[in-house]
Each structure stands twice: as structure tokens, then as C-alpha cells.
Amino acid sequence: xxxxxxxxxxxxxxVTREHNPNLPITPDEIAASAYECWKAGxxxxxxxxxxxxxxxxxxxxxxxxxxxxxxxxxxxxxxxxTGGAVWMTPEERLQPVTLKPEMATLTVGTVNFxxxxxxxxxxxxxxFAQAMQEHGVRPEFEVFEVGMITNAMKLVKKGLAxxxxxxxxxxxxxxxxxxxxxxxxxxxxxxxxxxxxSVAGVGRSQLPLSTMAILLGGxxxxxxxxxIYYKKGVLADSNAQFVERxxxxxxxxxxxxxxxxxxxxxxxxxx
Numbered sequence: 001x002x003x004x005x006x007x008x009x010x011x012x013x014x015v016t017r018e019h020n021p022n023l024p025i026t027p028d029e030i031a032a033s034a035y036e037c038w039k040a041g042x043x044x045x046x047x048x049x050x051x052x053x054x055x056x057x058x059x060x061x062x063x064x065x066x067x068x069x070x071x072x073x074x075x076x077x078x079x080x081x082t083g084g085a086v087w088m089t090p091e092e093r094l095q096p097v098t099l100k101p102e103m104a105t106l107t108v109g110t111v112n113f114x115x116x117x118x119x120x121x122x123x124x125x126x127x128f129a130q131a132m133q134e135h136g137v138r139p140e141f142e143v144f145e146v147g148m149i150t151n152a153m154k155l156v157k158k159g160l161a162x163x164x165x166x167x168x169x170x171x172x173x174x175x176x177x178x179x180x181x182x183x184x185x186x187x188x189x190x191x192x193x194x195x196x197x198s199v200a201g202v203g204r205s206q207l208p209l210s211t212m213a214i215l216l217g218g219x220x221x222x223x224x225x226x227x228i229y230y231k232k233g234v235l236a237d238s239n240a241q242f243v244e245r246x247x248x249x250x251x252x253x254x255x256x257x258x259x260x261x262x263x264x265x266x267x268x269x270x271x
Contacts, residue, residue, distance in 0.1 A: 001217045001255060002217065002258075002266060003255070003256045003257060003258035003262055003266075004214060004219060004220065004246075004250050004255045004256065004257050004258060005043050005044065005196075005198065005219040005220075005258045005263045005266065005267075006041055006042045006043055006044070006219070006220050006221075006222070006243055006246050006247070006257060006258075007042065007043070007044040007045070007046055007079070007168075007198060007200075007219070007220070007221040007222075007223075008033075008034075008037040008042045008044070008045050008046065008221070008222055008223040008239050008240075008242065008243050009045075009046040009048075009200065009221055009222070009223035009224070009225035009226055010024055010030055010033050010034060010037070010045055010046065010047060010048075010223055010224060010225065010239050011023060011024055011025065011030060011033075011047070011048045011050060011224060011225060012048050012223075012224060012225025012226070013048050013056035013081075013083070013084060013085040013225075014056075014085075014225075015224055015225060015228060016054060017054060019228050020224060020228040020235050020236065021235075022224075022235070022236065022237055022238055023224055023228075024224075024239070025050045025054050026050070026052070027049075027062060027065035027066045027069055028069060030047065030049075030050075030066050030069075030070075031066060031069035031070040031072075031073060032073075033045075033238065033239050033240070034047075034070045034073070034074070034076055034078070035070070035073040035074050035076075036238060036239065036240035037076070037223075037239050037240050037243045038073075038074040038075075038076040038260070039074075039240070040240040040243040040244045040247060041243055041244070041246070041247040041257045042076060042243045043076065043077060043257075043258050043259060043260045043262070043263035044076065044077040044078075044079050044103070044260075044263060045070070045076050045077070045078055045079065046079045046081065046105070046221065046223070046225065047063070047066055047067075047078055047079065047080050047081060048081045048083075048084075048225065049062040049063050049066060049096070050062075056084060056085040056088075058081075058082075058084045058088060058092045058093050058094075058095045058096060059095065060095040060096050060098060060099055063080055063095070063096040063099055063101075064099055066078075067080075067099060067101060074260075075260050075261070076260050077102050077103060077260050077263060077264065077267075077269065078101050078102060078103070079101065079102070079103035079104060079105065079140060080096040080097065080099070080101045080103070080104045080105075081096070081104070081105050082094060082096070082097060082104050082105055082106060082107070082128055083105060083107055083118070083142070086113055086116040086117065086118050086119070087116075090124045090127060090128070093128075094127075094128060094131050097128075097131050097132055097135055097137055098131075098135060100135045100136055100137060101137060102137070102138060102264075102269050102270075103137065103138045103139070103140055103267070103269070104132055104137045104138075104139060104140070105139070105140050105142045105168070106125070106128050106129060106132065106139040106140065106141055106142065106152075107120050107125075107141075107142040107144070107148075108120065108125055108141050108142065108143065108148040108149075108151040108152045108155070109125070109143075109144065109145060109147060109148035109151050111144040111145055111148075111173070111175065111176045112174075112175030112176060113144075113173060113174075113175055113176070114173070114174045114175060118144075122151070122154075125151060125155070126155065126158070126160060129155045129160035129161055130160060133160060133161075138166075138267060138268060138269055139161060139166075140166050140167070140168050140198075141161075141165070141166065141167045141168065142168050142170055143167055143168065143169050143170065143187065144170050144173060144176040144177060145176055145177050146177065146186060146187055146190055149167065149187070149190045149191065150190075152165070152167070153192060156192075163194060163195075163268070164194065164195070164196065164266070164267060164268045165192065165194070165195040165196070166195065166196045166197070166198070166267055167191060167195060167196070167197045167198070168197070168198045168199070168200055168221060169184065169187050169197060169198070169199045169200065170200045170202065170226075171183060171184065171187075171199060171200065171201055171202065171205060171209060172201055172202030172203055172204075172205040172206075172209075173202050178205075179201045179202060179203075179204075179205025179206075179208075179209055180205075181208070181209075181212060184199060184209055184212055184213075188216065188218070196218075196219065196266065196267070197213075197218045197219065198213065198218055198219035198220060198221050199212070199213045199218060199219075199220065199221065200221035200222075200226050201226065201227075202226045202227065203226070203227055203229075204227075204229075204232070206222060206226055206227045206242075207245075210222060210246055210249070211249060211253075214246070214249055214250050214253050214255050215253060215255075220246050222239075222242035222243060222245075222246060223239045223242055223243075224236070224239055227242070230242070230245075
């Protein structure tokens with residue numbers, strides 16, 4: 001079984017300080033959180049940017065600050081979000097890709113997202129894939145429903161994405177696929193041969209799905225974007241606290257944790 005890649009989704013677009021006062025918001029805070037997660041064992045940090053007032057933004061200059069400040073502290077892989085917030089235009093969402101980060105997320109379908117709709121038309125999915133290809137950015141396919149795997153493979157057939165392919169199953173979002181063991185097994189079975197996968201369990205599904213991923217040879221995403229509670233009724237102190245727990249579980253279950261450079265090799269990123 002290959003080593004475990006741990007991703008930490010540091011901030012997201014929906015969580016606020018009212019939800020958890022420990023949420024990092026400024027570029028300095030996000031970079032500091034990335035460094036803490038790297039020290040704890042994360043190979044990737046998934047980044048959403050925020051304005052000074054805490055509102056979500058895809059402003060590439062704020063992303064530039066986050067990336068540069070993080071790189072000054074450690075060699076963690078910085079994966080930018082192209083999801084942004086549900087009300088943003090595709091052009092807004094694509095801004096950080098022009099900075100040529102190592103990785104970016106690519107959501108491969110439209111999905112109900114709480115009371116909103118996260119719109120990703122076939123045309124826009126191709127637009128995002130083309131932009132990532134142009135800027136040398138490795139996509140991580142974000143999958144909220146099983147049919148999105150088929151959509152990702154259409155990009156491969158059109159030459160807009162190349163192996164090694166990496167998928168992230170986002171499970172437990174209200175309106176999308178539920179975060180159950182049965183659903184995770186179904187998603188895994190739909191993957192093309194040779195693809196790698198991680199799971200981002202939202203809320204209370206995070207811990208059981210993370211444990212399953214460790215056992216099944218997948219990878220794990222944790223962090224404030226997906227869950228603000230360390231356990232029922234107890235707010236997490238930091239993003240690193242989630243990473244530390246996954247490392248402990250992996251150690252107990254006999255799964256080694258990948259360093260950023262080991263993750264780069266597994267994901268087809270330049271060293």
C-alpha cells in the first residue's frame with residue numbers, strides 16, 4: 001500500500017469566525033496554519049482566500065501572498081481552489097490558476113450545495129481544464145456525485161487531462177452524496193485503473209471516512225473547510241489538530257504518511 005497523502009483544507013469559503021474563532025483568514029494566518037499542518041504531517045494544503053473582512057475572494061493577489069508566505073515557511077504542496085464561492089463567475093474562480101500553483105481543484109459537475117447550486121457546466125469544466133493545462137497546474141477532480149467521475153473521464157478522452165489522475169470525493173455536503181461507507185465503496189469502484197483518490201468527509205462523516213481511506217489505500221482530506229468540530233460539541237483548536245489525529249490513526253493502522261516530495265512523485269508533480 002502506498003504512503004498516505006494528507007490534505008488539509010484550511011479555510012473554505014463558507015465557514016466564519018462565528019462558527020469557529022480559530023479559523024485562519026488573513027494571508028499570514030493561512031500561511032501559519034499551513035506550516036502547522038505541514039509540521040503535523042500534511043503533504044498538501046487546500047487554500048481558499050479571504051478578504052480582510054473575512055468574505056471569500058478569488059483575488060489572485062491575495063492568493064499570491066498566501067502562496068509566497070507559505071513557501072517561505074515550508075515545502076508543502078499548495079493546492080488552490082477554483083470553486084471559490086457559489087455566486088462567483090468562472091472568470092473570477094480561475095484567477096489563482098494564472099499564478100501557476102502546483103495543484104488546483106477542478107469540480108467536474110453541477111451540484112446542489114445546501115440552499116444553493118454550485119454551477120459547473122460542461123463548457124466551464126472544459127474551460128477550467130484548459131486553463132490548468134495551459135499553466136502547468138495538476139488538477140484534483142472534486143467529485144460530489146458519482147456521475148462526476150464520468151465527466152472527468154470525458155476530459156481525459158479530449159486530451160484535457162492526463163494521468164496520473166487524482167480524485168477527491170467530497171461527501172456529506174447537504175444536497176450531494178451522503179458520507180456513508182457504502183457510498184464511498186461505490187465511488188471507489190467507478191474509478192479508472194491507476195487513479196488515486198482521497199476523501200473529504202463533511203462534518204461528522206470526516207473521521208469514519210478518513211479511517212476507511214487509511215485502510216483501503218486512499219488518501220485523506222481534513223480541515224476547517226469540511227468540519228469545525230474535533231468531536232461532538234467540541235470545536236477544533238486548529239487545522240493541525242485534525243492532521244495530528246489522522247497521523248496517529250495511520251500509525252496505529254500501519255500506514256506510513258507521505259512527505260510533500262513523496263506526494264509530488266505519486267501525483268506526477270515536478271520535484
